[in-house]
Amino acid sequence: MNDEQNVSRRDLLRGGGMAAALSLTLPPSVARAMLAAQDPKAAAEEAAKAARNATPVRLAWIGSGVQGQNDMKQLVKLPGVEIVAIADIYEPHIEAARKIAGPNCEVFRDYRKLLERKDIQAVGIATPLYLHAPIAIDAMNARKAVYCEKMMAYTVDQAKDMVRTAERTGALLQVGHQRRYSPDYHHALDLVKKGYFGELTHVRAQWNRNGSWRRAVPGNDPKLERLLNWRLYRSYSRGLMAELGSHQIDVTNWFTGLHPTAVVGIGGIDHYKDGREVFDNVQVVFEYPGGLKLCYQSIQTNAYDDFSEQFMGTKGTLIVSEASGRSMMFRESSAEDFEFAKFSQNKQKVGRRTGILLDAGATTRQDKRERTAGTALANSGVSKNNWALALEDWVDCVRTGRKPFCDGRIGLADTVCVIAANEAMERGSRVRLTDEMFKV
Amino acid sequence: MGTEFEVLLVGPDRGFLEDAAAQVLEEPVRLEEQLSHYRPDSDISDLNLRAPHESVRLEPLLYDLLTRAMRLAAASEGAFDPACGALIRCWGFFRGRGRLPEADAVREALLHTGCGLLTLDPVHRSVRFGREGVQVHLGAVGKGYALDCMADQLRALGVQSALLHGGTSSVYALGGPADGESWEVGLCHPDDRERRLGVVQLRDRALSTSGDYEQFFEVEGRRYSHILDPRTGYPAGGVRSATVVAASAADTDALSTAAFVLGVEGTRRLHTRAPGFAAVLIPEAPGGGCDIAVRIGDIALELG
Ligand SMILES: NC(=O)c1ccc[n+]([C@@H]2O[C@H](COP(=O)([O-])OP(=O)(O)OC[C@H]3O[C@@H](n4cnc5c(N)ncnc54)[C@H](O)[C@@H]3O)[C@@H](O)[C@H]2O)c1
Numbered sequence: 001m002n003d004e005q006n007v008s009r010r011d012l013l014r015g016g017g018m019a020a021a022l023s024l025t026l027p028p029s030v031a032r033a034m035l036a037a038q039d040p041k042a043a044a045e046e047a048a049k050a051a052r053n054a055t056p057v058r059l060a061w062i063g064s065g066v067q068g069q070n071d072m073k074q075l076v077k078l079p080g081v082e083i084v085a086i087a088d089i090y091e092p093h094i095e096a097a098r099k100i101a102g103p104n105c106e107v108f109r110d111y112r113k114l115l116e117r118k119d120i121q122a123v124g125i126a127t128p129l130y131l132h133a134p135i136a137i138d139a140m141n142a143r144k145a146v147y148c149e150k151m152m153a154y155t156v157d158q159a160k161d162m163v164r165t166a167e168r169t170g171a172l173l174q175v176g177h178q179r180r181y182s183p184d185y186h187h188a189l190d191l192v193k194k195g196y197f198g199e200l201t202h203v204r205a206q207w208n209r210n211g212s213w214r215r216a217v218p219g220n221d222p223k224l225e226r227l228l229n230w231r232l233y234r235s236y237s238r239g240l241m242a243e244l245g246s247h248q249i250d251v252t253n254w255f256t257g258l259h260p261t262a263v264v265g266i267g268g269i270d271h272y273k274d275g276r277e278v279f280d281n282v283q284v285v286f287e288y289p290g291g292l293k294l295c296y297q298s299i300q301t302n303a304y305d306d307f308s309e310q311f312m313g314t315k316g317t318l319i320v321s322e323a324s325g326r327s328m329m330f331r332e333s334s335a336e337d338f339e340f341a342k343f344s345q346n347k348q349k350v351g352r353r354t355g356i357l358l359d360a361g362a363t364t365r366q367d368k369r370e371r372t373a374g375t376a377l378a379n380s381g382v383s384k385n386n387w388a389l390a391l392e393d394w395v396d397c398v399r400t401g402r403k404p405f406c407d408g409r410i411g412l413a414d415t416v417c418v419i420a421a422n423e424a425m426e427r428g429s430r431v432r433l434t435d436e437m438f439k440v
Numbered sequence: 441m442g443t444e445f446e447v448l449l450v451g452p453d454r455g456f457l458e459d460a461a462a463q464v465l466e467e468p469v470r471l472e473e474q475l476s477h478y479r480p481d482s483d484i485s486d487l488n489l490r491a492p493h494e495s496v497r498l499e500p501l502l503y504d505l506l507t508r509a510m511r512l513a514a515a516s517e518g519a520f521d522p523a524c525g526a527l528i529r530c531w532g533f534f535r536g537r538g539r540l541p542e543a544d545a546v547r548e549a550l551l552h553t554g555c556g557l558l559t560l561d562p563v564h565r566s567v568r569f570g571r572e573g574v575q576v577h578l579g580a581v582g583k584g585y586a587l588d589c590m591a592d593q594l595r596a597l598g599v600q601s602a603l604l605h606g607g608t609s610s611v612y613a614l615g616g617p618a619d620g621e622s623w624e625v626g627l628c629h630p631d632d633r634e635r636r637l638g639v640v641q642l643r644d645r646a647l648s649t650s651g652d653y654e655q656f657f658e659v660e661g662r663r664y665s666h667i668l669d670p671r672t673g674y675p676a677g678g679v680r681s682a683t684v685v686a687a688s689a690a691d692t693d694a695l696s697t698a699a700f701v702l703g704v705e706g707t708r709r710l711h712t713r714a715p716g717f718a719a720v721l722i723p724e725a726p727g728g729g730c731d732i733a734v735r736i737g738d739i740a741l742e743l744g
Contacts, residue, residue, distance in 0.1 A: 036490065037480075044493030051494070070470075073499040077483075079564075092596055100500055216460035219598040220453060274455075324479045383486035385473065 054080030063127030064097030133158035152411030174404035175411030197313030239278030525575020584693025646689035
């Protein structure tokens, strides 16, 4: 047990810890949210102070489809933030986005015109994948801070270009792997680092759904097919590995502090033969240094397992998921009970086994052997979703010039893994991932 | 919302309709992430956690939904109230089946109930609570709001005929069915859900029903409905079911709750103030059971 870590976490969460947070592993937005869950009053005082002093931030958003709208909904909750412009080429999405950004927001059909507006400090990008890099690079060259949705880029070379451009221009670049801003994931990683699960040897992750993944096209208009269903076509998309797998590969890279050295896999277009060009089911195995394996699956014909990442260690199992209340830990029968005992209040039966429900709000308290808040708090957990926290932290970076936690190098490593996995499935052979590939 | 949503779409292209159905069924899931009282990280939970201590900025669509709920609260003289979480919690309806609270606890909860305790700032779209313990609970409009959003999406996709419902208590009829002018929606009898009380014709209209048979608990033979009167702090009585028809399902969802709480006379008053709806109420007969249905406003209802 690492006491130093405990002390710093306590300092962090009990008043006066905000400055300390910067030097720690928690993004400040996450630290603040965890404080608010434990002591809403103290957090509110800090928040009110911050809101009074909040310098205005003028943002723009490029690509205002489903995720762009979700991201904007998080941003408009923040004090001082104004979305002054959006760029998109599809009217219904523009209309929906204007309801979120407000009537004063200027609409562009050509994002390059938007970038000419000097007053815009930062832009978010949630276009189809193939446009991420060209837009992000133009934006950074126009000296805008960038939030680029995942997956970072369509090719590895593009991702490297993005990193280089960020470093050359000094523009901030954050990539939209919002789990990196999840209090639950940070809490889980803390437990991994403390050795609760022993030596991690295997990871199993999946994102399974039951459905075609096809968006309905208004009036069945063929002209709109590729604009709305870009995910299904290879010139815009990298398929399931990029759209879903990239999140979970990133979690594995993050939790292990490693990146894979090889990958094999099998995919196919076996169930939805509707003209799509990307696999409708993928299953790959990544090999990491030291023999750790990540088995990954994403299918579209059975949703039973939905989405989670399962870390398997010699002493126990950790399941983390972005789905609320699904993160659990299990002890191996051969491991001592001691480490798990202090979480006993969160015990839950899962089939024949007893698991411990992880909740950054509640288990952090128990981790420190303190009384739980009981029923006094409506919810023991943190009250902000991961996208909200990721974007709040990005706005913090824009204000302060601090470097983002989830930066271009993280996005690049993830892109390398996804592209290699697709290649392994397409070629039907083992693909090696060399150190060179991850270097800029 | 913990509610099952279903959609029935009519049109010539089955594949297109399947994609459209899957797509609109994502809407309640997305809204649940924003409106849920169970998820700690929903916007509503965030509001409830922070608003006693600071002004909390809301996303504009949520701000609009809350202000709309507050207007309905005002029109219904508080019979429907979105700031009723403290009361719901006090009666144990938040996570459980309910319990009879002490009178003191009800009085205490009432001190933390009511839109009057919310201060809104339309410029920043922010909300602040007048005291700790106030809880916004959009349970009585959320389901209907989801149906409205789904219907809008279906229209935008070019779907012209659809029937959608959330937990069977709120329905939206888009256009009419393939073989008729309007959709026919059956109302169930409060004493026997298998029995049909009547049929309502709906076209581009929403319908919601609040009934004492839906969720309730019993103590010593007495039945306590889950529908609370935010003005008294106790479960509403006197009405077995209240059904409301209007253009928007968010409105019918809230107004059916209001009508159930207000009873026949109160609902008539509400109708003169806000005539954009029609209703049918089944009052409780003096010795229990169901009295004769009372219509308010112009409702296409056929009894029997
Ligand atoms: N972080 C997450 O959890 C998460 C979730 C979903 C999607 N995403 C990512 O967000 C991105 C967008 O996904 P989506 O589901 O919102 O897709 P979408 O198709 O709904 O939205 C993309 C938008 O980009 C617009 N667009 C296309 N070409 C454009 C151009 N030249 N200029 C400006 N706008 C243009 C489209 O009109 C559309 O509105 C993808 O990269 C996806 O991987 C991330």
